[in-house]
Amino acid sequence: MLQNLGLLGLFIGCALSATIIPFSSEALLAGALLMDYNKWTVVFVAAIGNTLGGMISYLLGWLCKWEWIEKYMKIERGKLERFHVKVSRYGLCAGLFTWLPFVGDIIAIAMGLIRLNPWIACLLMFIGKLARYIVVAGIFKLI
DSSP states (O other): OHHHHHHHHHHHHHHHHTTTSOOOHHHHHHHHHTTTSOHHHHHHHHHHHHHHHHHHHHHHHHHSOHHHHHHHSOOOHHHHHHHHHHHHHHGGGGGGGTTSTTTHHHHHHHHHHTTOOHHHHHHHHHHHHHHHHHHHHHHTTOO
């Protein structure tokens, strides 16, 4: 599928993987790196797509009520409250860690819940996700 959609497929896949839809954007990145695309283009497209997905989670936190998040996203209230406290304590720096598996979505939602500045949150998400993809690409020894 990625071959048919190319960089657009990478972008969409990385965006979806940063939402509550669980799958590996790293696998998509590795597949794209094995194609004839510019390595840096692949890394940036993946980071931008993944940041968009993170900002969708952030927006859900901003717009939704706690009860909705718990009910429809299946995130336990206690877990969300713990991340809410941590994000409140560490503020925008939490955006650097939205790339983490399993908890990155919760961090992004918590950032939205406490209404952190969306522009700075987006920038820090992008920096964290870009750094992760550079490391992943480096592991594949392609950059």
